Structures are given as structure tokens and as C-alpha cells.
Amino acid sequence: MAAVETTLQLTVDKILIYYDLPQLFIAKDQVDGKYVCMNVDSENEYPKYISIRVSTNKLNELILGKMDLRTAFQSSETGVWYFVTFNENGDYITDAINFSVVDEKYLPEEGFFFPEIETNDNLIIKEATEKNNAIVHLSFSDAFNRESMDIELLGDFIKLFQNLVKYSYKKAVSTVKNRPDLERSENYTLRAFETSPGSFNIHLESAAKTDLFGYSNVEIALKRIDEIIGDVSQKDALLDKIKTYRGHAVNAYKKILENIIDNNINVSYKWTSPFNNKVTGRKINRIYAEKAIEIMTGKDDLGSEVREFVGIVTEVDYDKGTWRIIDEEDNKPYSGKSTPSLEGITIHTKRYKFICDEVVEMIKITQKEKTSYNLLSFTELR
Amino acid sequence: MATTYYEILPESCPEIDAKPASNEKFYRLIRAKPAINGDFQSKRMKQPNALFKDISECILSAVSIYKQTEMDIKKLPSLKGKIPAIITLTPTDGLIKQTFTNPHYSWWRAKEFEIENSITYI
Numbered sequence: 001m002a003a004v005e006t007t008l009q010l011t012v013d014k015i016l017i018y019y020d021l022p023q024l025f026i027a028k029d030q031v032d033g034k035y036v037c038m039n040v041d042s043e044n045e046y047p048k049y050i051s052i053r054v055s056t057n058k059l060n061e062l063i064l065g066k067m068d069l070r071t072a073f074q075s076s077e078t079g080v081w082y083f084v085t086f087n088e089n090g091d092y093i094t095d096a097i098n099f100s101v102v103d104e105k106y107l108p109e110e111g112f113f114f115p116e117i118e119t120n121d122n123l124i125i126k127e128a129t130e131k132n133n134a135i136v137h138l139s140f141s142d143a144f145n146r147e148s149m150d151i152e153l154l155g156d157f158i159k160l161f162q163n164l165v166k167y168s169y170k171k172a173v174s175t176v177k178n179r180p181d182l183e184r185s186e187n188y189t190l191r192a193f194e195t196s197p198g199s200f201n202i203h204l205e206s207a208a209k210t211d212l213f214g215y216s217n218v219e220i221a222l223k224r225i226d227e228i229i230g231d232v233s234q235k236d237a238l239l240d241k242i243k244t245y246r247g248h249a250v251n252a253y254k255k256i257l258e259n260i261i262d263n264n265i266n267v268s269y270k271w272t273s274p275f276n277n278k279v280t281g282r283k284i285n286r287i288y289a290e291k292a293i294e295i296m297t298g299k300d301d302l303g304s305e306v307r308e309f310v311g312i313v314t315e316v317d318y319d320k321g322t323w324r325i326i327d328e329e330d331n332k333p334y335s336g337k338s339t340p341s342l343e344g345i346t347i348h349t350k351r352y353k354f355i356c357d358e359v360v361e362m363i364k365i366t367q368k369e370k371t372s373y374n375l376l377s378f379t380e381l382r
Numbered sequence: 383m384a385t386t387y388y389e390i391l392p393e394s395c396p397e398i399d400a401k402p403a404s405n406e407k408f409y410r411l412i413r414a415k416p417a418i419n420g421d422f423q424s425k426r427m428k429q430p431n432a433l434f435k436d437i438s439e440c441i442l443s444a445v446s447i448y449k450q451t452e453m454d455i456k457k458l459p460s461l462k463g464k465i466p467a468i469i470t471l472t473p474t475d476g477l478i479k480q481t482f483t484n485p486h487y488s489w490w491r492a493k494e495f496e497i498e499n500s501i502t503y504i
Contacts, residue, residue, distance in 0.1 A: 012436050015482055015483070016483060017455060017458070017482075017483065017486075018446060018481070018482040018483070018486055019411075019446045019455055019461065019486075020424065020425045020445070020446045021425050021434065021437070021442075022436070022437070023455065023458055023460065023461070024458065038458065038459065039458065039459070039460045040459040040460055041460055042425075042460045045429055045431065045432050046432055046433075047460075050459075069458075086432075086433060086434075088433075089433075089435070090433035090434065090435035090436075091435075105459060106459055107459065108457045108458050108459055109457035109462070110457075111454070111457065112454055112457040112458065115483050212436055213482065275482075275483075276484070278484055
């Protein structure tokens with residue numbers, strides 16, 4: 001074999017197999033060319049990989065399980081193979097080589113495929129791979145399985161689903177402190193890029209980019225939605241799970257269920273991401289929605305989102321029952337109304353803890369949300 | 383009681399959402415029978431100075447295991463010839479977390495882990 005003087009710097013796009021170190025991964029070069037890299041020696045201080053540049057077609061054949069890894073590495077579309085090693089900065093650097101026949105020690109055994117993919121989920125996996133992003137397929141059909149839908153109803157459901165994702169995400173990250181990156185709205189925002197027949201399918205992707213390992217923050221929400229749309233025959237277990245998302249997320253979920261019942265619509269979704277690499281999802285029909293609503297009926301506190309503010313009260317109107325407090329945690333003002341009397345509160349000098357019910361309303365005309373707070377109780381702090 | 387780990391781990395490691403195993407079975411490749419401690423050491427322990435800038439130090443300090451009793455990863459060039467084994471991890475054997483592609487887990491091994499009582503050869 002003769003070495004060709006072609007040195008490239010690769011960056012990892014997606015790790016497919018990890019075993020004590022990356023064993024198999026997809027990488028890209030500076031011009032977005034895709035490479036499949038496979039570990040051939042992990043005993044030395046730095047591992048050594050063999051790599052081939054792959055076209056989108058060949059990559060898809062690998063992803064879809066139409067080609068095994070051995071076949072892929074036995075021939076190179078460019079006629080060049082690469083050894084990939086680390087340089088002193090930990091960058092992946094290629095060293096091009098020409099093989100007439102690839103040495104057996106650099107080849108996997110026959111029948112090794114990329115991590116398993118269910119055949120009926122090929123499209124969503126393919127989209128997740130090509131876009132390197134989390135993908136959601138949201139599907140609708142009416143009681144007659146018709147592939148068309150009232151546009152107003154469609155708009156409502158898409159908005160409701162986005163709200164469910166948004167509030168599930170916010171609930172999940174609400175306990176994480178000092179991570180402003182997690183608070184960005186792009187983390188939970190979905191964007192439509194395609195439709196397909198079957199039932200009426202809308203293909204959505206995360207508005208945020210994935211990390212190095214193909215992980216998308218929207219997965220935080222999608223995993224939780226999978227959980228709350230659980231087995232309705234296990235009432236107590238499901239209610240316990242739903243309780244952990246009490247507040248806006250449960251309200252959004254209930255609205256979806258109520259709409260399904262009112263309109264006799266079947267709604268399903270499935271999702272995947274390059275990191276997750278498996279497809280999960282749920283289907284909700286009218287019967288399921290009725291059972292789920294029944295489980296939540298009478299549990300009024302499920303929809304209550306309790307917020308706590310600690311700080312100095314800057315305004316109080318005892319007659320109108322309104323107040324304003326500067327929360328010490330984010331240094332922002334919050335205002336609202338009060339259920340208990342505000343008598344006894346001193347402004348500007350003393351610190352208080354306010355326990356409030358947070359209510360989010362959609363303004364019909366602008367479709368924007370309005371958040372308001374109702375003070376449930378307060379305590380003077382020393 | 384706080385867990386004592388087999389390896390020196392970086393700060394904030396194991397990761398916050400790692401959990402104890404509950405008598406679950408995992409797949410691991412070993413060099414030869416019987417398995418020895420070296421078969422359950424992380425990349426970081428084996429190669430303390432190697433630089434892997436894409437992988438966190440915490441993950442590098444974990445042992446890879448698969449929550450599946452049959453895997454074909456030993457078909458890969460660098461894993462050819464290794465021997466598959468099943469280990470059963472109890473809550474005292476350390477913490478685990480699903481990382482990378484399912485069913486891969488990272489395992490931060492506790493000192494209490496006893497190879498001979500935990501391993502079955504396939």
C-alpha cells in the first residue's frame with residue numbers, strides 16, 4: 001500500500017458504538033464530507049481508526065441496514081482509505097492510504113450492522129441522521145381514518161402539542177440551577193419541515209442543534225411525554241407519574257385529551273434522535289383519552305403550578321388586593337392578585353416569601369401567552 | 383453509606399442521574415477466562431494520560447457495559463477474540479447510567495464489586 005499525502009482534520013458527528021472509547025462513529029471534514037470511522041487498535045495510548053469517506057447513499061444503506069460494515073469497508077467510493085489518529089491536541093487527523101485489498105485485521109466480521117433500526121421507522125431514522133437532529137412525526141386521522149383534516153383543528157392540535165412539549169420541558173429543567181443555556185426557547189421549539197401521507201403526518205424537527213453525541217434537549221420533554229401517556233389500566237402508577245408534571249404540562253395534556261374526545265380524532269406521535277437511535281411514541285384515540293381524563297378527574301391540584309418568590313415587596317394595594325415583589329433569585333419583578341388579605345405587609349424594608357398559583361392564559365387575538373400570579377400565602381422572613 | 387469507587391473519579395462524578403443497579407444483567411467482553419480486575423477497568427485507568435477531547439472525563443472513568451445478554455460488538459476489529467461474559471450488578475456494585483446508544487451503559491465500579499460472585503461466562 002502506498003501512502004497518499006492527504007491529511008484532514010475530522011470532527012465527530014455521531015458516535016454509533018461506544019465501548020470504553022468510541023468504537024464506531026460518523027465524522028465530518030471541514031467541507032461537511034461524511035466519514036465512517038472504526039477503531040482497529042485500542043491498546044496503545046491513542047486509539048487508531050480506519051476510515052472511509054461515504055456518500056449520502058452509502059451512509060443511508062448502512063443506517064438502514066442494507067449494507068454491513070465489512071462490505072462498506074472492503075471498498076472505498078473514493079479509492080482511498082484513511083488511518084485516523086489523535087494529534088497532540090486530541091484532534092482526529094487522517095493519514096490517507098491506498099489498499100488493493102483491505103487487510104483482514106482492519107475489517108469487522110461479516111454481519112455487523114449499524115445499531116439496529118426497525119424497518120417501519122426507517123424514514124424517521126433517516127431524517128434524524130440526515131438532519132442530525134431530533135425528529136417528531138405527529139399524525140392525525142379522524143374516526144374514518146381519512147387523510148385530511150379541518151385546518152383550524154389541525155392548527156389547534158399542533159399548538160397544543162407544542163405547548164405540551166414546552167411545559168414538559170420547562171417542568172423537567174425547573175430544578176436545574178445556573179444553566180441559562182437550558183432556558184432558551186429553541187430547546188423546546190419544534191419546526192415543521194415535511195408532511196407525508198398515511199394518516200396525516202407532520203414531520204417536525206427541533207429548533208435547536210444537537211450536541212456532539214447527537215443529543216437534543218427537546219428529548220428531555222419527549223421522554224416525559226412518553227411517560228405521562230402511559231398505561232391507563234395501571235391507574236395509580238400512571239397518576240403518580242402524571243403528578244410529577246403537575247401544572248402547565250398537565251393542563252396542556254388535558255387540553256389535548258379533551259380535544260381528541262370532542263372531535264373524535266386519533267392523534268399519534270413518534271420521535272427519535274441521532275443520540276437516542278430508537279423510535280418511541282404513543283397513540284391516543286378517543287377511548288384512551290376518556291380513560292386518561294377519568295384518572296385525572298377530581299385531582300384539581302394537578303393543574304396547579306405553584307411558584308415561590310422571595311424578596312422585597314415594592315408595591316401593595318390593600319383595597320385592590322394587588323402586589324409586586326422583586327424575586328431575589330432572578331432579580332425580576334413579579335406582580336399579581338391575592339386571595340388572602342395583604343394587610344400587614346410592609347413595602348421596601350422587609351423580606352417576604354410569597355407562595356403563588358401561576359396561571360397561563362392564551363390571548364385569543366394575538367395568540368400570545370399571558371402569565372398571571374395569584375398569591376396563596378405569604379410569610380415574613382427574618 | 384457512601385460508595386467507595388474502584389477508580390479515582392473526577393469531580394461531580396458519577397453524573398447526578400446515575401443510579402445503583404438492581405441485580406441487573408449486563409454484557410461485557412473480557413480478555414480471557416477467568417476474568418480479572420483488568421477486564422473491568424475504564425479507559426482512563428488503563429491510559430491515564432490519553433487525551434480524548436470529545437469524551438468527558440467522567441465517562442472515560444466508567445466501564446462500558448451493555449444491558450443486553452447478546453451483542454455482536456466482538457465482530458469489530460479491535461474487539462475480535464474477546465470473550466463475552468454476563469455480569470450481574472447489585473446496588474452495592476456502583477452506579478450506572480445509560481449513555482450513548484441504548485443499550486450501552488456507563489458503570490462507575492464500586493470497590494465492593496466482586497468478580498467471581500458476579501460473572502457468568504457465555
